[in-house]
Amino acid sequence: MSLPVNLYKYETLSIQSLLNLKNQTVFFASPSGFNDPYDCAIKAQIDEPTDDELERLRKIYLSKDWPQNVIDALESKSLPELRPILLKLAREVNSTIIDNFIKNRGVSCFSEVNNELLMWAHYADKYTGFCLEFDTNSEIFEKARKVKYVDTMPKLNIASIFADKEREDIMDLFCLKSKAWEYEQEWRTIHSEAGKVFTYDTNALTGIYFGPEMDPAAIEVICLVLQSQNPNIKFWQGKRSDSDFIVEFTEVFYTSAVRVKELGLST
Structure with a gap:
């Protein structure tokens, strides 16, 4: 532009x-x-993720240095079981991103x-x-x-919330x-x-x-x-x-x- x-x-x-x-x-x-x-304080809603997006997020989290019980849960839970967990986590991460921006930028x-x-x-x-x-x-x-x-x-797309950059x-x-x-x-x-x-x-x-x-x-x-x-x-x-x-x-x-x-x- x-x-x-x-x-x-x-x-x-x-x-x-x-x-x-x-x-x-x-x-x-x-x-x-x-x-x-x-x-600078819009805590956007998260679009309902597709199964492919959830599977991709599961792989992202499995690559992290999590406690074994968390890794076991990620590996064992079905996509319908993971959906509410990851959505809740995405909202919390989004809220943290906004709060940090207002505080620091x-x-x-x-x-x-x-x-x-x-x-x-x-x-x-x-x-x-x-x-x-x-x-x-x-x-x-x-x-x-x-x-x-x-x-x-x-x-927002849920993948945006968990992006490293x-x-x-x-x-x-x-x-x-x-x-x-x-x-x-x-x-x-x-x-x-x-x-x-x-x-x-x-x-x-x-x-x-x-x-x-x-x-x-x-x-x-x-x-x-x-x-x-x-x-x-x-x-x-x-x-x-x-x-x-x-x-x-x-x-x-x-x-x-x-x-x-x-x-x-x-x-």
Whole structure:
């Protein structure tokens, strides 16, 4: 699946978000703090296994270093007897996988859109924050995954639960959300450890969009910081549209007060 040219990250105005801008970093947060209780926490149902799948699982388990009584049970039980045992075990393993992901992994979230009202309200503190524009050729997006929005809970094949390596259908659970969140048009990157930061290249950040209610003094601070790092970055001032329920943006060109004085433009 091809990435959009740009992806956007909504931010509240805070000391931490300003430090992230200054240090050119993206934070990978634990999903345990996400506002959607199902996010990264879908404990999918298991499809009823076929006899062939059960037989294959029996062979997988016989190859493990189990106590002799467990091996004897696996060898002696018929497939109808094994079915409820393996299904129960699969559900327990699936639950453990989800719990471990929420506890250990880090996720950073991006959007395809920069003018969505709910995004500005929820993630940019009621239009007082800002939105970052990233070039998706940046290294941070090499393994980005598009979030899928669905009406019903998925079901997993039982073989996926017991696979030794991560399977795509298992990983897809962590990029699956209810259609109620479809307006976010989200992409996400996943780190093996929560709480980590990724330092991106200076040119990866191509623009910043200021919320309609953002403090002008804060805008000036951000412009000073970013312009010193990348003179090609673009600044956009947002305002609420008078005709549509969206945030509109106009490009603004920032010149520091010191530069204004040097140019003899101050009064």
